[in-house]
Amino acid sequence: MRADLAVLGLGHSGLPLARAATAAGIGTIGYDPDPRTVADLAAGRAPADGSLTAPALRRMLSQGFRTTGDPAVLGGVRTVVICVDTPLGADRTLDLRPVREAARTLAPVLRPRTTVVLQSTVYPGSTEEFLRTVLEDGSGLGAGRDFHLAYAPDRLDPGDGAGTDLARIPQVIGGLTPACTEAAAAFYGRLTEKVVRARGPREAETAALLETNYRQINIALINEMAVFCHDIGVDLWDVIRCAETKPFGFQAFRPGPGVGGHSVPIDPNHLSYPSRSLGYPLRMVELAQEVNARMPRYVTQRAAALLNEHGKSARGARVLLLGVTYKVDLADRAGSPAEEIASRLRDLGAEVGFHDPYVQRWEAGGIAVPRADSLYEAAGAADLTVLLQNHRVYDLQGLAAKSQLLLDTRGVSPTGAAHRL
Incomplete structure (x- = not known):
């Protein structure tokens, strides 16, 4: 041909x-x-x-x-x-x-x-x-x-x-x-x-910019709401369930451990050629980047707090991370927050392992992270299991039953079966 x-x-x-x-x-x-x-x-x-x-x-x-x-x-x-x-x-x-x-x-x-x-x-x-x-x-x-x-x-x-x-x-x-x-x-x-x-090409390029930044800003809003709702004792996932019944003016986004992928939030102030610099940032985009970039640290803090509440220290604790890719049921790890979370947990002294059906070998901060071959056995042995990506192979009901502690950053576990973000 x-x-x-x-x-x-x-x-x-x-x-x-x-x-x-x-x-x-x-x-x-x-x-x-x-x-x-x-x-x-x-x-x-x-x-x-x-x-x-x-x-x-x-x-x-x-x-x-x-x-x-x-x-x-x-x-x-x-x-x-x-x-x-x-x-x-x-x-x-x-x-x-x-x-x-x-x-x-x-x-x-x-x-x-x-x-x-x-x-x-x-x-x-x-x-x-x-x-x-x-x-x-x-x-x-x-x-x-x-x-x-x-x-x-x-x-x-x-x-x-x-x-x-x-x-x-x-x-x-x-x-x-x-x-x-x-x-x-x-x-x-x-x-x-x-x-x-x-x-023209500028309008097409800027349409892509708008689509990506729209997603990033709305994810930042819901991530900030996740922290707020946890602090005041409100079930954010129920809030979203109720809010998304509105037939106009609302689109549901859901929180997570961070934002990854190949499409990145772009501030047009940071151009590749200085002569095109606007001289000012897009404030909403900058703030969204800041909020979303804080989520891996927040997940680490929640993990440490959960261990502490159950009489365990992060130092020496065995933590199992489930799903280290940026997207469900894909092997692509581009921009995944899992690496930062693993590194932060290790800095606290935790012994970190992972399981992902699509990833056989993984490093965080240049250091290899041990892979668990037997999912349920590893979840049962871990002091804390953290769901970072909800691959369809994961049975959250079964994992909740096997895990000593389960932190669900995606809100997909049955109500009451795990601690949600």
Whole structure:
């Protein structure tokens, strides 16, 4: 099958897109500079982050999908989508170097009339002022004149059945010119039932920013309510149950031990190019970051307090952490609060172990955490069991019966069976 599409970056965003395109009959190449990633996928070995199952990968390969680390093949496609990860740096700014490297790889082989779409998480203005410059400098072509350039935010929700069905999720498109928008819309129109046209790439980028920050701010609100309700002796989970019956003006969010994942709260004041700095922060976003960042410490404090209430000290206590991934029923640990919680418990002198059906080896703070092979035996032996991620394999009723103490940070245990966050 002739390749019409090249997906640059075969991670949590690129692989689902490649899967949808292949299923739609579009000849698709997956490019990644990591030879191990290319070889593993070509051999049918599914990624460890759970973004694609082994059967789904084998089906893609049988339908013609192929992987490569050779940039030369990128010059033979009509559409290129850049899906590389843009992680947070130590100063909580997005690292756009992977986007730059992807663009530098593409630019020398970029042909006229190619449609280039950026799908990575970036700051508003990045497509036009950052990606465009790299592509034009490296190719000698003009964006909007010789090739099409657009931004299309990744809107998938890993692990959620409905949230992983690209066909049913409207795709936002913002092109550098109206013709760029239509070229990108024509491509995504083959994959999804609805394409939403933004005025331009900045609007599409900012829509992604709004979606992520909306989630972060509301999670921060409910996390703060969790601390407040515990302090005044109110059952927050019953509060949420009652509040969500309101048919308008309320959307239920639930607290947890922290916020993880690949979509991060972004403050546009922290831009990758200083000339674009606004000179002031988004106060709500900053506060949400602060509140959510406090949750691992709060969980640790609750764990220590529970042990103390039952006549035990955190020092020397055996603590079992259940579920160390950031999302239910996924192996991906990106941004999971579990590592900080484990490190803080160890700092208190606790002996920390873990169980996760999707994780065989795990480190916290660079130190290996012992894995429990027998879940119920480990829960029975632990002084405290802490549920951090409610994987469906966990029977909370059974775990509550086996555990000496159970702290449920997700509020999924039967009423009265455990101590809830």
